[in-house]
Every structure is written in C-alpha cells, then in structure tokens.
Amino acid sequence: MIVELALRQQLAAYSQKKSKPKITPLDRALWVALFRFWPRWKHSLVIVKPETVVRWHRRGFKIYWRWISGKGPGRPSLSAEVQVLIRRFALDNGWGARKVHAELGKLGFTVSLATVSRYMPRQPRDKGKQQRWMAFLRNHRDGIAAMDFFVVPTISFRLLYVWFVIDHSRRRIIHVNVTFHPTSQWVVQQLRESFPDEMAPTYLIFDNDTIFSREVSASIESLGITPKRTAFRSPWQNGTAERWVGSCKRELIDHVIVLNEEHLRRLTRDYVRYYNADRVHTSIQDSPEGRATEPRPSSSARVVGLPRVGGLHHRYVWKEAA
Numbered sequence: 001m002i003v004e005l006a007l008r009q010q011l012a013a014y015s016q017k018k019s020k021p022k023i024t025p026l027d028r029a030l031w032v033a034l035f036r037f038w039p040r041w042k043h044s045l046v047i048v049k050p051e052t053v054v055r056w057h058r059r060g061f062k063i064y065w066r067w068i069s070g071k072g073p074g075r076p077s078l079s080a081e082v083q084v085l086i087r088r089f090a091l092d093n094g095w096g097a098r099k100v101h102a103e104l105g106k107l108g109f110t111v112s113l114a115t116v117s118r119y120m121p122r123q124p125r126d127k128g129k130q131q132r133w134m135a136f137l138r139n140h141r142d143g144i145a146a147m148d149f150f151v152v153p154t155i156s157f158r159l160l161y162v163w164f165v166i167d168h169s170r171r172r173i174i175h176v177n178v179t180f181h182p183t184s185q186w187v188v189q190q191l192r193e194s195f196p197d198e199m200a201p202t203y204l205i206f207d208n209d210t211i212f213s214r215e216v217s218a219s220i221e222s223l224g225i226t227p228k229r230t231a232f233r234s235p236w237q238n239g240t241a242e243r244w245v246g247s248c249k250r251e252l253i254d255h256v257i258v259l260n261e262e263h264l265r266r267l268t269r270d271y272v273r274y275y276n277a278d279r280v281h282t283s284i285q286d287s288p289e290g291r292a293t294e295p296r297p298s299s300s301a302r303v304v305g306l307p308r309v310g311g312l313h314h315r316y317v318w319k320e321a322a
Helices: 002-014 025-037 050-071 080-093 097-106 113-119 127-139 184-194 214-222 235-251 261-277
Strands: 144-153 159-167 173-179 203-206 226-229 302-308 313-319
Touching: 080 097, 080 113, 097 113, 144 235, 159 184, 159 235, 159 261, 173 184, 173 261, 184 214, 203 235, 214 226, 235 261, 261 302
Parallel strands: 144 203, 203 226
Antiparallel strands: 144 159, 159 173, 302 313
16 A cells, blocks of 8 residues: 555656656655655655655754744843843953853843853964863873764654763774753763773763763762863864764764664664774774774685675675685
C-alpha cells in the first residue's frame, strides 16, 4: 500500500507537461513523513535523491523555529537603560560580565548572567592572554580533556542535546550521550561514567553554559580534576571540542534525519567507534586509539573498503584476491 502510494505520487509529478517535474510543498511533506514511518523508503524513491529529502527536513526545521519564535511571548527584551549600563560599567572599569552582573544586582536590576554577557561590548582580543592560554594548552596537552554540548533537531523538530568529552592528547572521544532534557545532575552522572577509577585528566575545559553550574564544578573537583572555564564568547579557547562538533556534523548529522533519542544515540556511538579506531587524523597521522600499519600480504592482494557508520564512511584494508 505504501509502495503504491509513493509510486503514484511520483507518477503524478512526472505527468505534468514540463521538462522538469514541479515538486510541491505537499510532495516534500509526504516524503519526509514516509522517511519516518517506512524503513524502505529509499528503494521506491526515483524522483529526487535521498539527500534532497534530508535537505527538505533541514529547511522545514528552520521554518518551524522561525514560526514559533515569532509567536511570542518569548524572552522579554532588555530595556535600553540596562543595555546602556552594561556597556558603561564594562568600558569605564574594564569589568567582565560577572562583575557587571553583580553590580546590576546591587542596583535592583534583575537580569541573568547570560543576558549580561550577550550585551557586553566586544573587546579587542588580548594577545598576551591568548598566548598564555595557548601555552597552557601545549604544555599540559597530555593532561587535558574538554566537554561540550551541541544540538540536533529530530524529524518532529524537537531538539536533542549531545554531550561529549574529548581527550586533547590523542583527540579521542572518551564518552558521548544524548538527552532531550539536559540538567546539571545529568552532566554530573555522565562525568562519573567518563572518569572511573584513576582515569581522570588533570584539567577539564568547558564553557559558560548555565548547565555547567557550581554543582558541576564541585563534582569535577571531587574527581580530582581542576575545572577550567573558558571566557565568555571565546569558543577558540575550547577549539579541540569545537572542531569535533564540526566533524561530527559534516560527517554524520548532515546526512541523516534523526528519528528519536535512541536513534541519535546509536548513530553517534557508531560514529565515535569509527572516529576513535579507524579515522586517521592529520595532526597525529593516526587514529586516536592507534591503528597499526598493515603491510601488503602479497602482490595479488587488493584494497577493500569495510563500511562504517552505516556505509557513510569506510576503513580500508588489504584482502587476498579470490
């Protein structure tokens, strides 16, 4: 029944007297829905490429969030008076966001630290601080790990949060997990699973996300790790984690439509296994877990590709010709 519906829809599009069939919004919605409920949807899709259906879903997600953002009430706008005070306090005294936030509280203004940081004037980057931070990363690379979040939309436009920890020395992903509802308590539990026994690094880098609260910092210290929080709006200070987010999105997330939490958890863990064991990194000329060089067994041997992450990537090995 589903196969017949899919084929009829495509025949109707092709029956139009045009050199190129016109794809309507209803056609796009149908194929996005079929992707969700029909595992073999690709086998009957001939009118467009499967990658096009994934692109339709991404476009629909943007339209959906633009729509709900305009419905209101949303986050109340910050008054012009407070915006001026934030810039004034920062420029007059060279204060950071935390001190500006505390001063506003003493004047009776109720505003979050995240909002204050958003309206802080941009300061020219201090080259001295940058050099000191880069020197810290180089000198302590073997004892540094970093954690971060990124979000992934599902087929129903809900947001899933992916949390991970990455080791700086070998770029190895130590732990990854997925949730719809990230909390400080959830992050604390993930940290306990990431660093059992005596496997903890010396330093753990993370940003100013409100989920990384004082409770999280205290938990990090209880594991014998020194927490290192980056400066506001300074993703370059956590560049190793940011680069992995980019790799994961380019090599996995941009090619799939996520169905639910378990689906994304399986995909990310498959990708992490490939990333740690098989993927060769240009900076270390090896995989994070170490991959032995495989000599050619004989002159008749040929290179074959072993599929990884559902065929999105491959590991290449020698195999004797049949």
